[in-house]
Amino acid sequence: MSETAVRLAAPIILVVALAAGILVDANARFEASATDRAAATRFDTVLDGLTPDSLVLVGFDADFGTYAEIRPSVRTLLADLLARDARLAFVSLTPEGRALALAERDRLMRLDPDLEADRIGDLGFLPGSEAALVTVARAIDGGAALGPPSDPVDLAETGLVLVVGGNDLGPRSWVEQVVPRIGPIPMVAVTPTILLPEVQPYLASGQLAALIATPIEGAAYRDDVAEATGGRLGELGGPSTLAVGFGLAIGIVWLLLALVRRMASSRPAREADRA
Amino acid sequence: MSGFEGSTDADQAATLVAAVVTLIVFGGLFGERRLFGWTQHLFAGLITGYLVLLAITEVIVPRLVVPLAEDPVARPELWLGVGLLVTAAGAPWLPRLVAAVPVSIAIGGVAAFALGGAVVGTILPQLAASIARPGDDAVATVVSASAAIVSGLVLIGFVHGAPRGKVLAGASAAGRWLMLGGIGGWIGYLLLSRLVLMVDRITFLVVDWLGLGR
Numbered sequence: 001m002s003e004t005a006v007r008l009a010a011p012i013i014l015v016v017a018l019a020a021g022i023l024v025d026a027n028a029r030f031e032a033s034a035t036d037r038a039a040a041t042r043f044d045t046v047l048d049g050l051t052p053d054s055l056v057l058v059g060f061d062a063d064f065g066t067y068a069e070i071r072p073s074v075r076t077l078l079a080d081l082l083a084r085d086a087r088l089a090f091v092s093l094t095p096e097g098r099a100l101a102l103a104e105r106d107r108l109m110r111l112d113p114d115l116e117a118d119r120i121g122d123l124g125f126l127p128g129s130e131a132a133l134v135t136v137a138r139a140i141d142g143g144a145a146l147g148p149p150s151d152p153v154d155l156a157e158t159g160l161v162l163v164v165g166g167n168d169l170g171p172r173s174w175v176e177q178v179v180p181r182i183g184p185i186p187m188v189a190v191t192p193t194i195l196l197p198e199v200q201p202y203l204a205s206g207q208l209a210a211l212i213a214t215p216i217e218g219a220a221y222r223d224d225v226a227e228a229t230g231g232r233l234g235e236l237g238g239p240s241t242l243a244v245g246f247g248l249a250i251g252i253v254w255l256l257l258a259l260v261r262r263m264a265s266s267r268p269a270r271e272a273d274r275a
Numbered sequence: 276m277s278g279f280e281g282s283t284d285a286d287q288a289a290t291l292v293a294a295v296v297t298l299i300v301f302g303g304l305f306g307e308r309r310l311f312g313w314t315q316h317l318f319a320g321l322i323t324g325y326l327v328l329l330a331i332t333e334v335i336v337p338r339l340v341v342p343l344a345e346d347p348v349a350r351p352e353l354w355l356g357v358g359l360l361v362t363a364a365g366a367p368w369l370p371r372l373v374a375a376v377p378v379s380i381a382i383g384g385v386a387a388f389a390l391g392g393a394v395v396g397t398i399l400p401q402l403a404a405s406i407a408r409p410g411d412d413a414v415a416t417v418v419s420a421s422a423a424i425v426s427g428l429v430l431i432g433f434v435h436g437a438p439r440g441k442v443l444a445g446a447s448a449a450g451r452w453l454m455l456g457g458i459g460g461w462i463g464y465l466l467l468s469r470l471v472l473m474v475d476r477i478t479f480l481v482v483d484w485l486g487l488g489r
Contacts, residue, residue: 011304018477023488068475069468095322095329123331130388154286176396177388193468197461204422205404207396214464215471239474247470 008245014250021243040220045212046160046186052085054159055121057140060090060104060173061097066192072238073218074164074190078108080225083120086160089121091146093132094167100124121153129169130177137181158185165191171199175184175207186210190218215239294484299477427456 035163050056062070081088090105092098107122123146126132136155139146143156161178163171171189179187184207191199193214202208212218219238296314303311339357342350358375366374406425410416431443432450439447481487 008305011301014473015301015304015477018474019481022474022478022481062363066468066472068472071475093325098333099325117377125329127334127338129385130392131384134388172394176392180395193461193464196464197457201401201404205400207400215468239471240478243474243477244467245472247474248467251466251470 001208010250010254013216014247016239017246017250021246022060022240024242027053028204036216037167037208039067039210039212039214040224043188044224045213046188046209047080047084049186050081050084050159055153055155055157056081056086056160057136057155057158058086058088058090058101059102059161059163060080060092061094061167061169062100062164063192064096064100064164064178065235066194067100067213069192070164070166070212070218073212074104074174076222076225077162077190078104079133080229082108082115083229087119087121089123089155091123091136092125093127093129093169094159095164097164097167097169121147123147123153129174133169133173134181137178140178140182140185150203158182161185161187161192163189164196165189165199168172169193171202171211175202179207189213290484294480298482345464425453 025134092099092101105122108120139155141157145152145154147153163174165171171191174187188210189199189208191211196213199208199211199213203211212221214256289317299310299314339353343353359380362369363377405423405426407420410419428446430451431446432454434447
């Protein structure tokens with residue numbers, strides 16, 4: 001097969017196989033094995049410690065490119081928090097995060113028109129990067145209000161800080177600037193896999209109380225929530241299992257083919273060297 | 276499903292535009308670069324417009340214009356900020372010493388927050404966490420000791436250039452292999468996460484846009 005044919009065929013096969021997987025198995029979702037449940041269990045334990053009507057400060061700074069990876073887990077988590085009678089307050093320190101936070105907040109209001117506006121507060125976009133984080137930490141520690149003058153949110157009642165990461169100001173910045181200033185209030189995070197090496201040490205050191213950073217951990221958490229609520233929180237699904245399986249199989253075959261082709265092309269050169 | 280779209284005409288138009296742009300981006304897989312480049316320009320333009328809107332509606336007007344208009348004397352620090360901004364804008368025409376003031380304050384402020392946070396929030400707690408200590412049970416103690424050993428070996432793996440003996444060279448090689456093992460595991464997860472992103476986009480096209488498999 002010519003180089004051009006391979007170059008064109010590979011993406012076509014991948015796209016068609018993924019679409020077929022989605023259509024055949026639209027409802028079967030990614031499932032985690034029992035061994036992958038540690039992160040979800042840790043998350044549940046932290047959320048169980050929340051008192052009713054606690055304020056959860058949601059630092060929403062996801063990234064356009066990777067948000068789709070964590071979106072099902074983030075939505076499940078927001079629904080889970082509201083089901084536990086927590087109040088949410090969104091704040092963003094990056095423009096991308098602000099756009100996504102607004103979209104998620106609008107979505108929540110659209111899904112449940114009876115949801116009281118004060119249960120999903122909006123602190124808006126805070127400019128100033130690390131300095132803005134220090135302002136947030138001081139507001140939590142000193143019991144000050146933040147947000148638009150017409151509708152400020154009192155951060156004194158903050159019971160949990162949730163960081164939705166992916167952008168420049170993610171869990172690392174929150175841990176560095178906020179955790180040392182807010183005392184015993186726990187901080188949890190949901191991040192895409194690309195940030196795993198950066199945030200995993202904070203979980204090991206206890207600076208993050210819980211973390212979901214891989215698709216498998218997210219699937220385990222969604223399973224736990226679906227089991228606990230009997231699915232009453234609505235659509236909590238993730239990617240189609242069959243499509244992901246097809247994609248992995250094609251990836252492995254493609255890598256093996258590339259290896260075989262490379263070995264075949266290097267054989268004549270080796271024989272020529274020997275001669 | 277992305278779930279961002281509602282059922283109004285504007286939402287359906289947004290879905291259509293998103294689907295067409297997604298198809299064009301997928302065209303890049305098959306070597307179509309011209310339209311792909313056009314979508315990048317579209318994205319850059321939209322982002323620029325959004326940033327300007329965000330700056331005006333969420334920063335400049337509510338945090339600067341409104342407070343100064345309501346009570347010009349109450350917030351002297353805002354006037355100071357405006358002064359620094361004007362100085363930065365007029366830097367090409369001002370003496371170097373004056374033009375350096377706003378830049379120095381900006382760099383100094385960012386560095387102070389970032390470095391202070393890195394020391395207090397990352398370096399010291401991570402050093403403390405990597406010290407081996409007895410745990411609640413034998414397994415926890417072994418895990419703690421192993422983490423300390425791995426941290427030590429990986430740090431030694433970064434030793435370059437200095438003359439060293441067999442033991443240090445062996446520890447350095449072991450540290451590098453451990454680090455490669457860690458990176459390998461992460462890349463495995465990363466491949467899975469990229470696949471999840473692609474499945475999400477195709478789900479958007481097949482289910483949200485074409486309405487198949489609902």
